[in-house]
Amino acid sequence: MFSYDHKIRVRYGETDKMGYVYYGFYSLYYEEARTETMRQLGLTYSELEKDGITMPVSKMNVKYIRPAMYDEVITVRTIIREQPTSRITFEYEIYNEARDLINIGTTELAFIHQSNLKPVRAPRELTDQLAQYLKEN
Amino acid sequence: MFSYDHKIRVRYGETDKMGYVYYGFYSLYYEEARTETMRQLGLTYSELEKDGITMPVSKMNVKYIRPAMYDEVITVRTIIREQPTSRITFEYEIYNEARDLINIGTTELAFIHQSNLKPVRAPRELTDQLAQYLKEN
Amino acid sequence: MFSYDHKIRVRYGETDKMGYVYYGFYSLYYEEARTETMRQLGLTYSELEKDGITMPVSKMNVKYIRPAMYDEVITVRTIIREQPTSRITFEYEIYNEARDLINIGTTELAFIHQSNLKPVRAPRELTDQLAQYLKEN
Amino acid sequence: MFSYDHKIRVRYGETDKMGYVYYGFYSLYYEEARTETMRQLGLTYSELEKDGITMPVSKMNVKYIRPAMYDEVITVRTIIREQPTSRITFEYEIYNEARDLINIGTTELAFIHQSNLKPVRAPRELTDQLAQYLKEN
Numbered sequence: 001m002f003s004y005d006h007k008i009r010v011r012y013g014e015t016d017k018m019g020y021v022y023y024g025f026y027s028l029y030y031e032e033a034r035t036e037t038m039r040q041l042g043l044t045y046s047e048l049e050k051d052g053i054t055m056p057v058s059k060m061n062v063k064y065i066r067p068a069m070y071d072e073v074i075t076v077r078t079i080i081r082e083q084p085t086s087r088i089t090f091e092y093e094i095y096n097e098a099r100d101l102i103n104i105g106t107t108e109l110a111f112i113h114q115s116n117l118k119p120v121r122a123p124r125e126l127t128d129q130l131a132q133y134l135k136e137n
Numbered sequence: 138m139f140s141y142d143h144k145i146r147v148r149y150g151e152t153d154k155m156g157y158v159y160y161g162f163y164s165l166y167y168e169e170a171r172t173e174t175m176r177q178l179g180l181t182y183s184e185l186e187k188d189g190i191t192m193p194v195s196k197m198n199v200k201y202i203r204p205a206m207y208d209e210v211i212t213v214r215t216i217i218r219e220q221p222t223s224r225i226t227f228e229y230e231i232y233n234e235a236r237d238l239i240n241i242g243t244t245e246l247a248f249i250h251q252s253n254l255k256p257v258r259a260p261r262e263l264t265d266q267l268a269q270y271l272k273e274n
Numbered sequence: 275m276f277s278y279d280h281k282i283r284v285r286y287g288e289t290d291k292m293g294y295v296y297y298g299f300y301s302l303y304y305e306e307a308r309t310e311t312m313r314q315l316g317l318t319y320s321e322l323e324k325d326g327i328t329m330p331v332s333k334m335n336v337k338y339i340r341p342a343m344y345d346e347v348i349t350v351r352t353i354i355r356e357q358p359t360s361r362i363t364f365e366y367e368i369y370n371e372a373r374d375l376i377n378i379g380t381t382e383l384a385f386i387h388q389s390n391l392k393p394v395r396a397p398r399e400l401t402d403q404l405a406q407y408l409k410e411n
Numbered sequence: 412m413f414s415y416d417h418k419i420r421v422r423y424g425e426t427d428k429m430g431y432v433y434y435g436f437y438s439l440y441y442e443e444a445r446t447e448t449m450r451q452l453g454l455t456y457s458e459l460e461k462d463g464i465t466m467p468v469s470k471m472n473v474k475y476i477r478p479a480m481y482d483e484v485i486t487v488r489t490i491i492r493e494q495p496t497s498r499i500t501f502e503y504e505i506y507n508e509a510r511d512l513i514n515i516g517t518t519e520l521a522f523i524h525q526s527n528l529k530p531v532r533a534p535r536e537l538t539d540q541l542a543q544y545l546k547e548n
Contacts, residue, residue, distance in 0.1 A: 056160070
């Protein structure tokens with residue numbers, strides 16, 4: 001598997017009146033973390049879009065274990081376990097500053113050609129990079 | 138089962154550069170829809186909080202079928218299939234103006250006492266109201 | 275002047291840990307209110323975009339008087355005092371359920387042609403509609 | 412004056428269908444930047460809240476000069492020009508990666524005691540720290 005840890009500091013505007021991060025805003029943390037994970041693999045999402053490929057999210061699952069607190073630096077671990085086809089699955093584990101696991105999630109994204117909205121295969125540069133980490137599969 | 142349809146108009150700020158609603162902001166639609174669903178059942182979430190009970194989300198699943206468009210009036214159908222215990226599950230079906238099913242989701246929420254953060258049973262007024270719709274279960 | 279009142283119910287996700295609406299999310303209320311105001315004047319922003327015109331915000335001023343509360347239905351009054359040129363100014367007054375004035379704001383938006391990013395004059399259909407309300411100017 | 416530069420990478424969810432950062436989400440950048448600025452001055456907002464002081468925003472002004480782009484690392488310069496009283500004014504200048512000034516803003520925040528909602532003077536530790544930078548005033 002390939003995994004990458006990315007740190008994010010919780011903003012005030014991301015909390016709600018319960019005092020913790022609003023359940024809907026973890027999706028922004030997932031997005032930031034998978035973007036940085038792809039960058040580690042040599043691929044930026046913004047370049048992908050310039051090449052005419054978009055990656056809409058097709059599924060998301062989230063399990064909220066403990067709340068994330070304002071001003072806390074959380075660590076989002078993004079995990080890729082399988083070679084993408086025309087879809088790619090990212091798993092996320094979020095840890096708080098005390099190293100407690102506070103949130104688990106997955107997102108499935110499709111590779112879509114903007115011009116005709118048809119699925120395309122994951123870019124070769126991504127699968128080549130992943131190959132060295134996913135060999136054992 | 139109990140079900141309630143609630144209409145929401147998509148804001149510009151809820152779209153992203155792909156041109157559609159950002160995948161993370163459906164959670165706001167789910168929240169608005171389940172709040173209105175509870176209100177239909179005679180219970181407002183804000184009163185519940187005044188009584189010392191909060192309802193943090195413990196799980197969310199989302200399946201994105203088609204995009205929701207800016208300025209479109211979407212219909213969020215919220216469904217309750219089972220009597221809540223110390224947890225309640227809401228299902229969501231979102232339809233666009235053409236009546237296409239564009240999004241399916243579920244959220245599980247816990248009933249928690251604010252003072253000690255312990256789970257409590259769903260309020261009697263909610264389960265009583267639901268009883269007439271869920272009899273057949 | 276032309277003025278239009280639009281009601282919005284505050285979402286949980288729009289509050290922050292202070293217990294009130296986050297200062298940054300009033301911009302979403304302004305956007306929703308001016309969209310409905312334009313619709314009253316026979317012009318939808320989404321049609322404008324289809325005609326190749328966008329309306330980026332060039333200035334915003336906000337004065338926060340009192341907090342807006344979760345689940346409250348606020349009334350956003352949008353006011354147009356002057357005929358737009360290649361820019362248009364909207365004023366906003368937000369009232370809570372007790373009819374207290376809780377927020378005042380203005381936004382200035384430009385009319386821009388998408389193809390060349392040049393300013394264009396406000397659409398004739400908008401200025402014609404406004405003419406009957408702004409005669410005295 | 413005291414000034415501090417803080418870098419932020421633009422998230423996809425912060426853009427809108429115009430392709431740039433939504434005008435309302437600059438407030439989140441301002442918040443993140445002034446929090447880091449206060450931290451540089453030895454004061455964290457989260458500790459302030461634990462001491463019973465909140466800092467609601469009383470005014471915001473924004474001038475949008477050029478758009479901020481997805482995945483761009485913007486630099487938010489936060490400037491304090493005057494000693495706070497029971498209020499503090501932060502100025503912001505946002506620069507894109509090409510070092511163009513793309514956004515200017517100010518926010519005024521009050522120091523409020525949570526228990527009685529009365530204004531209080533800015534904490535001594537903040538004014539002492541600022542004194543060395545604002546001497547000439």
